[in-house]
Amino acid sequence: MTDMPRYPHRHLLGIQGLHPPEINALLDLSERYAEQNQGADKKDSTLRGRTVINLFFENSTRTRTSFELAGKRLGADVINMQVATSSVAKGETLIDTAMTLNAMHVDVLAVRHPDSGAVQLLSEKTNCAVINGGDGRHEHPTQALLDALTIRRRKGRLEGLTVAICGDVLHSRVARSNIHLLNTMGARVRVVAPRTLLPSGVETLGVDVYHDITEGVRGCDIIMMLRLQQERMQGSYVPSVREFFRFFGLDYAKLANAAPDALIMHPGPMNRGVEIDSDLADDFERSVIREQVEMGVAVRMACLEALAANAESSAGGAA
Ligand code: ASP
Secondary structure, eight states: OTTSOOOOOSOBOOSTTOOHHHHHHHHHHHHHHHHHHHSSOOOOOTTTTOEEEEEESSOOSHHHHHHHHHHHHTTOEEEEEEGGGSGGGGTOOHHHHHHHHHHTTOSEEEEEESSTTHHHHHHHHSSSEEEEEEETTTBOHHHHHHHHHHHHHHHSOSTTOEEEEESOOTTOHHHHHHHHHHHHTTOEEEEEOOGGGSOTTGGGGTOEEESOHHHHTTTOSEEEEOOOOGGGOSSOSSSOHHHHHHHHSBOHHHHTTSOTTOEEEOOSOOOBTTTBOHHHHTOTTTBOHHHHHHHHHHHHHHHHHHHHHHHHHHHTTOO
């Protein structure tokens, strides 16, 4: 696929700092894989002989499975390293893990970690290409790319759309990566949350801030709901989940203020009845949540291909 503009970096650690042609290169490649994945023969040999490791220090359903599927559909050998059963649980440091991976000649490493700096550190200490599968509250770049692909396929563009990102922005790496991507691609971004669930200085990320969801979603083309991330909360950020749903949960009444063809997104896992009404989440006229999961596989295939190609050209295939 050398006729397409390339993603020029060795790793994919975040969206911040990427330029529109780099993002478009990954989205265009993903588009091809989205089509391939809808056909009967979903497999090719682009990554034949390559080794992909999924190193997940935090739980994941969609992200880990889709990286695995993506690697396998490209013909790579894919290994899932479960942290609970690996030597990390016995006290091995991240640096020792990196040295082990180097000795195994891994080509691409997809990492999820609860600490924001850990993925960057691994990218410095390993010889392989590293993809950030979500690090703490920092970034989740493949989620933002799959969200962008879903929007682009439905709306035909990203530029000029108004997108409301609603809920627990404070703890959300999904929100951060989406804010960077959508701003870079010319969308207008709003964040909608109670004050306690917004990072201080969030305006400096180039968003408009709303504390009332009815106003926040007014006229929006896209509404992205976020999970209330109770596992990252120490203390109480909302009076109760019932209150939260009443004031910040998306239901049909609040949705009526958005554009008539507004689409609803959620990165999963969903807390039904907390940030989103259950019927609305399943309403395929409005909700593209299932499509987001589908696009996740295509985006991860594109990222694996792009990084493997870069590793080959920079290290003569000896990475
Ligand atoms: N799955 C997403 C993440 O890993 C969103 C979430 O967990 O709420 O960040």
